[in-house]
Amino acid sequence: MKRLRSATELEGFRQEILAARDPNKPCVTICSGTGCHAYSCERVSQAFTKELKSRGLQGEVDVRRTGCHGYCERGTIVVIFPEEICYLRVQPEDVPEIIATTLIEKKLVDRLLYQDEEGQKIVHEGEIPFYKHQERTVFGSNRFIDPRSIEDYLAVGGYSALAKALCSMQPEEIIGEIKRSGLRGRGGGGFPTGMKWESCRNAPSPAGVRYIICNADEGDPGAYMDRSLLEGNPHSIIEGMIIGACAIESHHGYVYVRHEYPLAVENLGIALEQAREYGLLGEDILGSGFDFDIKISRGGGAFICGESTALMASLEGRIGEPRAKHIHTVINGLHGRPTNLNNVETWANVPLIINHGADWYSQIGTANSKGTKIFSLVGRINNTGLVEVPMGITLREIIFDIGGGIPEGRKFKAVQTGGPSGGCIPESLVDLPVDFDRLVEAGSMMGSGGMIVMDETTCMVDLAKYFVKFLTEESCGKCVPCREGLDRMLDILTDITEGQGKPSDIELLEELGDVIRGTSLCALGSTAPNPVLSTIKYFRDEYEAHVNEKRCPAGVCKALITFSIDEEKCTGCGVCIKSCPQMAISGEKKKLHTIDQEKCIACGLCRDACKFEAVIVS
Amino acid sequence: MVELTIDGIKTSVPEGTTVLEAAREMGIIIPALCYHPGLTPYGACRVCIVEVVKGSQSLLEASCTLPVAQGQTIITSSAKVSQARKVIIELLLAACPNSKTLQDLAASMGVNRVRFKIKDKNCILCGLCVRYCKEQMQSGGIGFVGRGTSRRVATAFGETPEECRNCNGCEWICPVCERACMAGSLTDGVCGRCLNLAPVETCPVCTHCSEAVGSSGHRVY
Amino acid sequence: MDSVREEKVEEVIREYDSSRDSLISILQDVQSEYRYLPESILKLVARKLGLPLIQVYGVATFFKAFSLKPRGKHLLSVCLGTACHVRGAPAVLDEVERKLCIGPGETSEDMQFTLETVNCLGACALGPIMVMDGEYHGQMVPGKVQGTINRCKKSPRGGKK
Structure with missing residues (x-):
């Protein structure tokens, strides 16, 4: 370990690392994001280490545990370099075969390769349709880097942007470059990053104290791109923050990260420690005389703390309650000082812009939305995972070309973007280009990049109720429209899903939604009605079916559906009888079974248990 | 001094004044529940919303926390404003139907029914008592507990706080328990008689406040 | 409260330089020790940090991460x-x-x-x-x-x- 005292020393050290690495030496990389953890990637990597050792190959082959590759549907993912052979759904039991066949005999293990619809096997990661249509500029490095090794990050050119910014650029130049790049905040609002930095730099502060915050309180349910970046490539965020600090002349930074992300906290902590040891963080960074350090602060589990003033309140040890933002946080933020807050993905974009220049960056994307965006594509979709695409790509390309469409041949119905504050975009708008402005025009928003795909089995009223319930629980409770308004909205939606809806309820929801949107104190409240208003806008017929006909077209709302057994399909096997917690099913063996509607609680266990699809919902 | 236009009238007030203060100075009535001239503005009840005109667009903002700005144009009683205020008061009435302050306010705005489920919580969480305790008494014995719909004003662990000096200020400043509605029964959440009734000095029926912030020991809610 | 508990809480508070800003982090670390936040501990934290008890209690009831009741095995x-x-x-x-x-x-x-x-x-x-x-x-x-x-x-x- 040595402390780097100049940009030249950093470059020299990088060359040393690269010289010691043989690009042709086989390297097994194992995706170790949280998704793959749940698939037991840990055992896979242990199996590799053990098996290679028992064959005496430990010196011949490198094993590297990398960050998330994004294709979570097919974890655990193993990529073998230099050939870039990609194996999917790898189990610990597959490891001996991979070593024997691929690493020793240099042949492929066919059954672990990606297979397309025509049965063709695809060997290389980049050629798999899920990856082929992506443009992974921010997220791409994840798969080459062990997040706990700063050497790995340096080997892919890490901290070169910092050296450039610190040693050869004036703060105004850095801000100018970010402004020209057209980068907009990836956290939800889409505010131009360069302008924010400039306002913060120019804001008067008595003792010159300014703060930098990285918002990693990724609260949108169904969105996890920030977590994967923090887990998989923490140094890129640290580098972005130091560059920002240098431009704004701040010496104190915070990363506010969800406590539900233990791996991200751990990896970030290690990365900060390494950066300090190498003199890339702390006092006199790279011998430039500039001081900056970063503290980690773990969130307490509150969605509202994604809002900047609530986040800052909780950083001061208070409850996460927002305040009116007539004076922006870049002027009056943490402890009343100018504070610049950006989210994880925004910070991760910064080193790229400094390295490649604003002109390169602004070529990607649309007129007002530059660069790429990472989306988490989840829900009723074949390829669940994280996808990074240029702004302006259509929803169709994301859902069908990358996402592989809807499972079990079902029909695509809608996609929810922007998390609980966003809106539902129906199938008819599937050719909508995705950027900040177009999503707002469609009644939704970019948000942090959650994309939840729904098919015909999703009830839109139930979904709206789900989001409103989420937000009622997550509202801080300070202002009346949000606290009382959302709660009343939930009452109405609950009535509708339970068959108690009145014809006037839909208009009342719209009226209430407008008031909550217009009068709430913070962005949580003013965007909270979006899921309700957008589903009413595009799926009014479903609301009407619930209210007028007491019918749930998707077969979801328990009070409006009945379970029965198909005479033709039932074989009388008795499995459903055993599965029923209410003892509502009766029938002799090999004879038709029946469900007692009085006892049935519509839990759906019998439907899951039946192998003959004889349980029907109507 | 900052120059602005409120309801078509030009005025000029010192910097740092809020729109609510500026308007009230001019004699314009803006209803407000969580505002008190002696306490820090909080912006929670949203009853004091006004329309801020920006070119061809306009936004609703709570006037109690909105600082005046040079050239600002404010409308305090447009259709948009009164429509939103009505819904907010309806929401408040659903939460606290027994408050005379709310019933009076509703009647003066022409709200004649509550379309929402009545919850009867007896506290609108305006935070006046919390701020009074902290700012005026320098005490800080009561505060907000929980969040979202389970948010309430309370003392820690329901115990009388060491800091409490039994000043009763919390009870005095409360807009909900100071006067209870005398109507025996409510129709659609409103009594409808409020405007005809003379204000009462002491409350004959209110039991809620003693349950809420009582004089003897502040066992709360 | 036993002195072992008290010492542990003091140790956590020292780790954060007795900073009131770090209240949430302190409560998190204390909770990971006891799996919930007992009343006596919240009172101790308030006293040690010189904060009104209601602020500590408010924070402990606001954030979902905290539990004021003992948790199961x-x-x-x-x-x-x-x-x-x-x-x-x-x-x-x-x-x-x-x-x-x-x-x-x-x-x-x-x-x-x-x-x-x-x-x-x-x-x-x-x-x-x-x-x-x-x-x-x-x-x-x-x-x-x-x-x-x-x-x-x-x-x-x-x-x-």
């Missing part, structure tokens, strides 16, 4: 993120509630189980997800709930989060 959380929701998490939660006879946020009488819900664990490909004592169980259906609970009952460990 096994912690079971059902993810209710949107991806899990559209894949049928509510049915899984219903089944868990039926099997354990407790609702979210509650602990069984025998102190064996605490049931919680979380808003997205970010492992959406495996949804619906249930986490038992830190171990992920993906692609849950109501029918698999009983078996998972049984396996957990048998495991000696617990309490890990």
